[in-house]
Amino acid sequence: MKSLPYLLLVFVAFLVGGQTAAAHAIWLESAPNAGKGQSHEIRVYYGEYATAELEKTTDWYSDLRSLKLFVIKPDQTQMELSLEDKDDHFIASFTPEEDGTYLVYTTHPTKDLGGKTRYEFTSQLAVQVGKSAGAAQSKLAYQLAVDTKVFKKGDKVAIRLTKEGQGLAGQDVLLMSESGWSKTYKTDAQGIATVDVLWAGKYVAEFGHSEEATGTWHGAPYSATWQGITTSFYVK
Template identity: 30%
Template structure:
């Protein structure tokens, strides 16, 4: 079996074993303008399958996600979200140039099988030419995915890094979901991986890590924590 096929197979097994194949991800224009209102949308479903669940059907307490805005200077602000069909939407107005990080850290209230599910989702909005705050994504959640490549474009390799609680995740499964519906599994090497961007548009990275920490949640015991982290960004032409 080819290595890429094996990775895809192992990735599929991982998804099946989580007991829930849904992810939370963020979609937003990755460029903004100071003084202009900016929209951020949160989805639950499967980006690669073009599956976006109606908010009224989001499971457990996922409708209670909190959207955090980290400004270029590192100050943070919770954004108010409103349901609209199959997404939650929040608005903010960048006050100055720099990189604004949007993030979600959400613990699912129910235990599934023997697992607790922990969702993370991030994206960034660049305003103007300043790169102040570009590294805030690293500290925005416990499991950040960081875009290493600057200004990613089609027909060039795009590199990213995955971390968990300050450490690079080695040999950890990730997947890349493209705007065309193409989904492919990869594995990190010392935290990083690279893929070739074939189509322009929004890509969603999904990273997975099983923390074998035991505990209890709302009166139910769990044997491990399924951490699922997404990062969305746009590939240009």
């Protein structure tokens, strides 16, 4: 069953008509480990992962295709990555120069509102280089994270949901596989959703949240905000 934020977005998309902001997400894909001094590729997609819908970049909702992609290094410096358009996704790369955990992320509030709601699409993933414990610190309030490894079929994977570094309990996290399977899990008291991975392939996890907020965005008033955040991992 799809999560409540997912169903809400489907309804909003129907109301605004034409554009597919709802039921869609941005997600990043990358190998979880990289070698120092070696180019490492990141791919950026937009669509509906569970049903294998990849939107061409020219059809991305509102001004979403103008998003920016960043990498935070273990020394906490940040670098913007250049994006190359590959028709149905973007690719970027960076060359790590030190061991540690790198954090790649994008977050983009779209120019157009959905009714009276302001949308923000966010995705992040971590890349481990070597065995150093030095780690990049996220600049995002909400974080959705998994360990930097390739998991095995039958593993239990811990997906951590936090806000300002604190675990968020009792929240729905949607897990989707490339086979079309999806399931919603609830986070525990520490903000961890423990999920079972039964098939090999790529998985995308998503958390969406809405908040009452008022303001003006590109000249239009809004009364609520919605943010969707994703991360991804591999199972062999």
